[in-house]
Amino acid sequence: DGGITQSPKYLFRKEGQNVTLSCEQNLNHDAMYWYRQDPGQGLRLIYYSQIVNDFQKGDIAEGYSVSREKKESFPLTVTSAQKNPTAFYLCASSVTGPGTDTQYFGPGTRLTVL
Amino acid sequence: RKEVEQDPGPFNVPEGATVAFNCTYSNSASQSFFWYRQDCRKEPKLLMSVYSSGNEDGRFTAQLNRASQYISLLIRDSKLSDSATYLCVFFSGSARQLTFGSGTQLTVLP
Numbered sequence: 001d002g003g004i005t006q007s008p009k010y011l012f013r014k015e016g017q018n019v020t021l022s023c024e025q026n027l028n029h030d031a032m033y034w035y036r037q038d039p040g041q042g043l044r045l046i047y048y049s050q051i052v053n054d055f056q057k058g059d060i061a062e063g064y065s066v067s068r069e070k071k072e073s074f075p076l077t078v079t080s081a082q083k084n085p086t087a088f089y090l091c092a093s094s095v096t097g098p099g100t101d102t103q104y105f106g107p108g109t110r111l112t113v114l
Numbered sequence: 115r116k117e118v119e120q121d122p123g124p125f126n127v128p129e130g131a132t133v134a135f136n137c138t139y140s141n142s143a144s145q146s147f148f149w150y151r152q153d154c155r156k157e158p159k160l161l162m163s164v165y166s167s168g169n170e171d172g173r174f175t176a177q178l179n180r181a182s183q184y185i186s187l188l189i190r191d192s193k194l195s196d197s198a199t200y201l202c203v204f205f206s207g208s209a210r211q212l213t214f215g216s217g218t219q220l221t222v223l224p
Contacts, residue, residue, distance in 0.1 A: 035214075040122065040216060041216050042118065042201065042213075042214035042215050042216040042217065043158070043201075043212075043214040044214075045211050045212070048211070058211065059211075088155075090157055090158070097210070102160045103160070103212065104160075105157035105158050105159065106157060107156070107157055108156075108157050
């Protein structure tokens with residue numbers, strides 16, 4: 001079955017630690033995205049990538065880093081510089097860019113900083 | 115003014131009711147419009163795109179009013195399974211990214 005997988009589903013981190021969230025897709029999509037969702041708020045774009053080895057900052061990139069070494073994979077690292085990292089993190093992909101193609105979302109990772 | 119404004123609800127309606135949500139946007143350059151559905155603690159999923167001429171998909175009707183800068187979603191004959199949060203989403207070519215509303219929560223009651 002084609003789709004997007006994210007792991008882990010739940011993640012607990014101590015303050016000051018970096019943590020990497022996994023996102024894999026087998027839809028052969030060129031574009032991938034990372035969003036953050038806080039309670040009662042809309043999704044906010046952290047980073048996106050439209051092609052391998054290239055990515056762009058979104059609205060709230062500070063304290064995060066990404067890589068896109070393979071088309072299928074777009075891991076997100078939440079660094080200790082991110083001041084309020086507890087949130088629901090969603091990865092998405094689309095055939096090409098964000099404009100007209102449907103974005104398909106993974107099941108998300110809930111990160112809690114203890 | 116916020117880029118996207120949605121009434122957060124909650125909207126509590128009985129089964130079979132008709133319910134409508136509006137969503138206003140401030141960026142007049144917005145080019146594409148969508149409604150996504152998000153179940154509790156799940157990922158958003160595309161419900162329908164919104165076209166200038168309006169479009170219908172079964173019990174769901176979406177409309178766009180560019181002059182007043184809002185989109186709407188009408189749900190007829192509500193089902194219990196329609197209970198979810200509905201997110202309005204816009205794409206702006208200048209920003210080259212999707213902008214998500216914070217969502218309207220709908221609960222359909224038996």
